[in-house]
Amino acid sequence: MKKTRIPLLALMILIISTVTTGCWNYREVDKMSIVAGVAVDKGQKDKFQITVEIIQVSAGKDTNMTSKTITMEGKTMFDAARNIISISGKRLYWSHAKVIILSKEIASQGVTEVIEWYNRDSETREDVRILISKGTSAKEVFAGQGSTDDIKSFVLEEMIKNQVSLSKAPMMDILKFNIESKTQGISTIIPTVNLLKKDGKMYPQIMGTAIIKNDKLVGFLDGEETKDLTFIRDEVKGGVLIEEMQANDVHTLVSLEIFKNKTKVTPVSDDQDIEINLNIDTTVAIDEINSSETIFNEEGRRELEESAENTLKERIESLIKKIQSEYNADIFGFGAKLRENDAQVWNDVGNNWDEVFKDLKVNVQTAVHIKNSAMLSKSSKEGD
């Protein structure tokens, strides 16, 4: 009895654990179409019109990868995704998709209903980047010319990475979007993509931010405003600050490369009055000076720092004013910070945060430190 019990038990565990696992399936890589990216537009007949960019791998001595796009409509996202199989012939494989592009129209209707399927399905991933096409329909983005790679979605992903490092566009994937859109006291942002006409060809360009309030697209910010926005959100990864100097009647432009930034948001509340203290601490380096003026003494450096601090402060204040007056969407996350720091106050004001945010007083403090002047210690023209 005991001799047979252990093998029987082992067999039972084996069978049960085999049968109760999730979905698995033997499939060969060449039997499926790998989706590189997807664009969602408003459909003409049905609600959604989705366009997938499929990677086409041609056999031969040199592997040649091209892409083709397939557009199909459906009542739901999943319906549309399945309808595509009727044209492509192969099953779509979503795990390697890099970007999802939403058109302005569909984003104005609501973003969550588009990406809900993306969140729920097992094959789709949460690290896919979201984009909103500003000027054209989403599907036209795939028709644009790629500058390096033939697969536009991969080009777009690479562009997002680089633009984020220049603070010209915010980083946003589905996971982060889900977190931000479910957090109280913060409105989400999504980077925008545009088609730029150049030499008769259309090039996609990623720059600027779309403001999403209550799941709907309400407005856009341009690239420079996006940079200021990333300062407030403490998401600065790099980029350039251009500073104008007026000394001895000479107009000088100085490029400052951002190395490091730390932004501290401290909500201060007493009774009914809520204020936000914003402390921005940036370390930069001089990377370019287009004049012969020397500013490399201690005084000149101090002057430049002060000037940069003031410019940054002005820009940030004007951005906050603009958002408050035009969109009234708390894309800076001040509400979320308040909720984090002082939950009791948030409980009082949280329900009508929109009202509070509109007239919220924000005290901006900026500090710019110039670390070095890159490879040159003197002005290039000095001593001439």
Add this chain to the structure above:
Amino acid sequence: MIKRIKKRNLETTTKSMEKNHSENSGLNKSLDDNISLFKNIFKNDETLIIRGFQNKRLQSAQCCIFYLDGMVNAEIINENIIQPVLSNDLSENIESNNLLEELKKKVIVSNNVTLETEVNKMVSSIINGDTLFLLEGYDKALIISSKGGETRPITEPTSSRIIRGPREGFTESIMLNLSLVRRKIKNPEFKVKFKEIGERTHTKTCICYIEGLALEGILNELELRLDKIEIDGIIDSGYIQELIKDAPYSPFETIGSSERPDVIAAKLLEGRIALFVDGSPFVLTVPYLVVENFQSNEDYYNNYIFSSMNRLIRGFTAVTSITIPAIFLSLVTYHQEMLPTPLLLSISSSRQGVPFPTVVSLFIMLFIFDMLREAGTRMPSSVGQAVNIVGTLVLGQAAVEARLVSAPVIIVTALTGIMTLINMNFISATIIFRTFLLIGASFLGIYGFLMCIIILYLHLMSIRSFGVPYMMNVTRAKDHDGQDAWIRAPWWAMTLRPKIIAANDLVRQSSRLGKEK
């Protein structure tokens, strides 16, 4: 009496030699009778040389020697037996019943002469290459040591080559092999116990150990297992290895074998027991643990960092040679989301137009690799070029260009093949478990692969070699356990011998041990 022996001789002509001499208990005083007795025992064996001669002066000293041609050193017989007996000035006044004793004491020049009365022992010593000396009028005989015959010279073993370290290797002669080890351990505690195994071959085996280091329990167990062997012949130590090993159905070896005296000496010094088998250059050692598969004698002679790196390479490749095909298969056919996108695309492009599923082409290619390996081992070296060309060009390049298999499959096969060859003493287990894991992965992906890994791990954990856990020191690196497993600690840090095996006397460097603490 004479009648009885004659009758017996007639009977035994049809019986086996074995039975024959076991029933003969004594010799006759007549030389002629004795000669015919041995002639009968070695009937139809024409290598038996019978040489009769007598002393030049003493007529009564009629003698006869027996030996097997090829088994003896003819010089010893000529110069140390025949020459002295022929030319010695034997005086007549030697008491006639004392002549044999006189010859033994004063005439025969040999380092090892024994007086023997039993026919059985005489026969076996003739077979072993000694010379039997009979004298007219005596029912006793002298056995004179004259072992000879050609043996292979000591050469460097070809089964595993090294760059640094002793180059000598064992030969097929057990006494020579023993002397090679004895020369390294000059200590009376080095013990040697002989035992004959094989009902027909009477193969000489010998248990060696160092008293005070080797565990009594393991020694007794080894002797018990050797006593239980009932087999007609032992040709190589591989017979014994398989007859007495633990986990007899497992592909993992639980008894070690080595062709190098320095390895055997080092293992004896760790408290292990060696088993020499006559006719085999491979000496067995027990207990044998899984870490010994990854140890090379060179590790101990080279710089410890370099040795540790090499040992890690061996351990790593042993694991990967079993798992790589299965991991590749499950990633490519079940879990494409786990591959980086560029890799997936390049695999996808190489799969275009390939007729067989990945799992089938993997099985085919791995089988072909094993065929090439077997051909490489077995073939005469003059045709090696042909196999190389067929293997690399035809099967590798042409198969990919003709799109019969995809390039990643070839790469995985080649990688697996090389890693398998790094651990040659592991090869049977590697091939069996690699196939096992591949089958698991082909049905259930990573999930099935992991199930098979668990089974493999349980199996390894369940094995013991002569009572010592097979996986000892593999999973633990605390204290002194890990010092000679995945890495090789510097000699000044290896203050202890391996535990359990050398439980009798663990401390190897007592002065250093004190300093360490």
